Amino acid sequence: MTGKFFHSDHLVWLVNQDQAHEFLKGQYLFRKLNSGLSIHGGTICPSKSLKSGRLINRYVNLIVLLEGDLRFSINEHRYDIEAGEHGKLILITPDNSSLFTRYLVNGERSIKIAIKGIERWIDGDTKDKYPSLYQRPVRIRELDSEQRGLSLNFLQQIMDPSPNSLMLDYSALKLLDQLWANFADDCAEDGETLQVNPDTEFVEQLIMAYQPRLSAQELADCLHLRERTLQRRIKNHFGCTLRDWMHRQKMIQALQLLVQNQLSISEVSYECGYKHVSNFTQAFKQYFDSTPAEIQRSNAPKVQFN
Structure with missing residues (x-):
């Protein structure tokens, strides 16, 4: 729409x-x-x-x-x-x-x-x-x-x-x-x-280790795990694939940076590990059904909110 x-x-x-x-x-x-x-x-x-x-x-x-x-x-x-x-x-x-x-x-x-x-x-x-x-x-x-x-x-x-x-x-x-x-x-x-995995220590370590520009193997290395082991633990805890979890984290980080409105879209794209802004914009639009520019414009300071 x-x-x-x-x-x-x-x-x-x-x-x-x-x-x-x-x-x-x-x-x-x-x-x-x-x-x-x-x-x-x-x-x-x-x-x-x-x-x-x-x-x-x-x-x-x-x-x-x-x-x-x-x-x-x-x-x-x-x-x-x-x-x-x-x-x-x-x-x-x-x-x-x-x-x-x-x-x-x-x-x-x-x-x-x-x-x-x-x-x-x-x-x-x-x-x-x-x-x-x-x-x-x-x-x-x-x-x-x-x-x-x-x-x-x-x-x-x-x-x-x-x-x-x-x-x-x-x-x-x-x-x-x-x-x-x-x-x-x-x-x-x-x-x-519901069977909820209580391994909160794993989640804390995972969040701390995650960086947008890391590959799945590099993230596993940071956690001293095999990639297959990390995939299994992500699936057990979050109910999704490692790739999907990493993509969600990347999109949420991009959203948070755009809402803060302190970086340009190209800078947000770089911070989230994208080499090309067009690829970032396409991925963001596909995930949120809104463009990065729409998010930034809607969060720009407005006089009536002062």
């Missing part, structure tokens, strides 16, 4: 300042509650196709999709979710640094609520109570009639131009309690069946 790329914070600012009419129709609001939760919701219908994205770390986002479609990607993985007849619940919990990209398609109307800031309460329970919370980046459930009714009532409160802050917090926490129950048991049950 082609379209203008925004940093997510910039897009939020435009909506809150009522300056997004050029490309967004409908009524959509972002609110920060006294409880620490961030809520946004309403009806949105883009008049132009666009993307918004940002770098996230240990991110928990609970979404109620009441109508329409939700399209997003986490790094190279794309998700296109339809609300269907009754709606969907979507729990988004990527681990480590990731680029979260939201796709808005021209003329595609949707109604949803998003609740963020949940991790401040559940991260303390993750190891014992929800051991697999961050091991699956996206979980999807059907919305039942009671949850749909609560969500619609809460959406009305969000859209009130002068809501009662105490009632809004109360309703948000009540809705969150109802919705989280759909995923809490699943996260706990998954933890009993």
Whole structure:
């Protein structure tokens, strides 16, 4: 999908300042509650196709999709979710640094609520109570009639131009309690069946040894392992090939450097081990569905954020 790329914070600012009419129709609001939760919701219908994205770390986002479609990607993985007849619940919990990209398609109307800031309460329970919370980046459930009714009532409160802050917090926490129950048991049950390699020392050594310009053999040499042994341990721990793991690390490092906006694209390309900027740009675009230039432009300093 082609379209203008925004940093997510910039897009939020435009909506809150009522300056997004050029490309967004409908009524959509972002609110920060006294409880620490961030809520946004309403009806949105883009008049132009666009993307918004940002770098996230240990991110928990609970979404109620009441109508329409939700399209997003986490790094190279794309998700296109339809609300269907009754709606969907979507729990988004990527681990480590990731680029979260939201796709808005021209003329595609949707109604949803998003609740963020949940991790401040559940991260303390993750190891014992929800051991697999961050091991699956996206979980999807059907919305039942009671949850749909609560969500619609809460959406009305969000859209009130002068809501009662105490009632809004109360309703948000009540809705969150109802919705989280759909995923809490699943996260706990998954933890009993998933076999997670506890070799944290290996992971720490691997991260310390990794450099973008190292070959697989050179990385294995740094760890005093045979390449085949390293491949096996990567597969056991991360569930992917050594090549895929190294490529992901390279892309995430590139993303972090671009977000910092202190190096040129050619310098980032060099730091990440590419001889030619064109090869770097192609690999980055293929992985994140956004170009390095789009990421840099969207993270450039803006007066309204000062």
